[in-house]
Amino acid sequence: MAKVIVYPPTSMILSDLVERMGHKALVVPEAVRNLVTANNIQSPPLNVTPEGPKKGLRYAAVDVPSGVRGRMSLIGPIIEESEAAIIVEDPGWLTGCSGCSRTNELVRLLIRTKGVPVLDLSYPTNDAEAKVFVQKIKAFLGGLK
């Protein structure tokens, strides 16, 4: 079983495909769940506190907006943990997003510079492309140990 990060990091479709193939999907909702189910709810709704953007300094400099650094405090550790990645280009809103384009750019960069196996895909626009999309993911995940 490999730990696979998906991009967009909030995509439930990609997360589901990874889990179905017996791997662990690394996604933001899980990181958020860990925060909001913690004993101490300090800052609803996500329970990200001002400490989050400070933790995000590990991934982006202080002159990067606080919202990017706060998001990176959730996504950064997931990238560090990942052993493989699936990146879907131009996924559209329906596939999920972090809400911030600058964060998305930084996430893609950090995944690629980590040096783990990456499957690059285009978002399917019809049924035929969708089948190929799933087949490629299946083949990629099947090749991971």
Place this chain on the structure above:
Amino acid sequence: MIRIAQLSCGSEYSGIQKEIERAAETVGAKLVYPEVSLEDILNVENTFGVSVSSGDLNLAMARAVRIVQNPDLADAVIVMTCFRCAEAAIIRSEIRKFIHEHSKIPVLSYSFTERTTAETLLTRMEALVTTVKFRGLLAREKQTGLTAGIDSGSTTTKSVVMRDNAVIGTGWVPTTEVLKSAEDAFEGALKMAGVAKEEIAGIGVTGYGRFLVGKHINAKLIQEEITVNSKGAVFLADCQKGSATVIDIGGMDNKAISVQDGIPGGFTMGGICAGASGRFLELAARRLGIDITELGKLALKGDYRNVAMNSYCYVFGTQSLVNSLSLGCKPEDVAMAACHSVAEQVYEQQLQEVEVKEPVIMVGGTSLIEGLPKAMEELLQVKVIVPKYAQYIGAVGAALLVSGLLED
């Protein structure tokens, strides 16, 4: 309860959502988030005019469209995005303009960091709520009876006594101990007016120390500076009808307020840095070996272009002034360069956030430093009005508004 629609990007991830909610709660308001459909977000370019790559900004724009279409959804709007995000800065400004142009709902915009606290937001939220809640009181144009106002500012404390629409006494002291300074300034105003404290029918208090001072002297009105200064400015400049822009460069922060019929429409309040405050001019005067009251007149004789200012910063900007003097620049040019530096920074970083409509009224103690309104005139290319009693603007606004409460 006043409903403030929050249109934002990044506040939850910056860890400050709780602070925004705390500020709203403190001023008796409730934050609301207008419902939009996915279709609304996908069509935001058609309805708003642009879509951007960040999803949360598109959501904020879709919510702005929904509010304009259904003004009953909110009483006021706060637009908040991350500081230093270029995409957000453009959209934040466009959302503010969109709501301003298509509705009568007051809008406040603000860029935050993870260090933004409820206290930072409080004055802004209070002003937003006041413009909704006390619209009738703010529309008041005349002071009646015998009332007083105290402006407990960060650097100076000002007080006025007013009778039947005229200022009859003023008091001014540097702020040291907040309560003592307020008492001294008030005492000064009473003495000049020739009236006893007991004769005053009502006192209004504004400024940083308003809560402490207001409680101590049992004030009938305790109000933030945005609404009070707007009122005082248009009253003293005799511009109560129509649009106006009020610029107040204070000792610790600056305010730029777009006013319509004496009521603030949009405003910004910073906090940019000490280099854009009265403190910078005080330092420049000290370095030139003159009193702050002489700086403005000296500046009027100078030309800022003869001085190379390399920074707006309180420290490095001063260094530029000092270097210029050592290179033989004339003191009057240095004085004007200091005024221009402050005005330019306010122009670049704050006036972009409000609709600058004539007449432009400069108020506060710094407006009496003649070089500063002149520098602002050159930058804005419009005539800047500095009314009589410009430094007492907050106290006058408070005295005027409290008289309305007494009648009610």
